[in-house]
Amino acid sequence: MNFEGQTALVTGAASKRGIGREIARQISQGGGTVIIADINQEMLEDAVKDIDQEKGSAYSAVLDVTSEEKVKQSLDELIGKFSKIDILVNNAGITRPTGVLDISEEEWDLIFDVNMKGTFFVTQHLLPHMKENNYGRIVNLSSVSGKRGGGIFGGSHYSAAKAAVTGFSKAVAREMAPFGITSNTVAPGLIATDITGGMLTDEKKKQLESDIPAKRAGTVEDVANAVAFLATKESSYVTGEEIDINGGSHID
Template sequence: MDFEGKVALITGGGSEKGIGRATALKLSERGATVILADVNGEGAKKVAEGIKKDGGNAIGITIDVTDYKQVNETVKQLKDEHGKIDILVNNAGISRPTRVLDITEDEWDLVFDINMKGLFFVTQAVLKSMKEEKYGRVINLSSVSGKRGGGIFGGSHYSAAKAGVTGFTKAIAREMAEFNITCNTVAPGLVGGTNITGGLLTEEAEKEIIKSIPLKRVGSVDDIAYSIAFLASEEAGYITGEELDINGGSHID
């Protein structure tokens, strides 16, 4: 997978332990210029600095994906600076374990604003540039929760939002195929070491979960990042509208 000369925008890239950082490393070590965008701009800059120390080309910026004006202004600025955006990884997300009877309207809106509306804002803005270039790779982060209905650390609002991401992805894949733009989804199972679980993945809980996973381990950020890198590559150019399950076999149909 050669990304020399490619420009990649990765949202939610401000965590030292996250999928965004791992994906940025995979792309940058193969030649891409990676732009890490996060509401935690200092975190994104810190991650970018670490990648640069390892010889990669990375930039960290601040972005609130739920702010339509900011998203469009930022994407325009990035296009002006870099000439194009070849790859978009919509990784920004938030989870809440709240049970359906306890979900407030504010919490419902928060989960949907970040996981679904923010993803729409960024995708729409970037697609305009990709359409002009007649090339693009869009990879959206969904979740096993969006397939099975809920999950260990995600409530019904999270599940509904991630299911929405999958449907949105398939529709975009149909609309943009004529412009040589692919759009796919990765749906991770439980991934250890990230902030998405909110500290709820205790050692005891992990042992119990592993019992139901055929490969007998939880996923790693590298498992997810490598899969994203493949879908972002030239070699995956005939794959679009698909959902790649990455769960160690825990939900084999």
């Protein structure tokens, strides 16, 4: 896909086997400039080297999306440096497999802060810039868990936060359509990444895979392909949409 002359900000894109890194790679391969924003500084450097090896168009930004002050400061700097940011992918996310009876307020807040509030902060601070340019592509990562109530790994806080991301994305789509800005979500099912932090046993993974009609977990490429489409100029009349990427494990 062609991203020549475009700049994209992808949050949570440092993780080595993560969805965000593959999204950044695809945008870079399409000729775009990518800003990889992540809380994990060590992995950030690795991500930039990895993507730069192929195209030389990746930059890093250390960013904790849960801090409004840091988001504002970082976005002011990035807009100053790159003059324009055309694409925002709100990909930073975390999950925990805690049952509803055991979720503490602290853990509830953490899951909401990273998945939902972080998406809100980055979007809110980038929107005035996109409005000024009369152009923007926003893609938010929700989850099948937000649609069917978990059933993979995350707890009810994760399902609730991801459902909130979808509602937020749709409302932004409606408000921002007059300004050439689209807002869409992708809802992945089980994708082979490190988000489960090693807490998903091989046995459980096999069982989950056998329940998926496609009989396999998704790949980061499966997700990034859809995100990349929603990030293109050509997707200009698609907004408020949610694309399921789950091998048939949930069909609306």
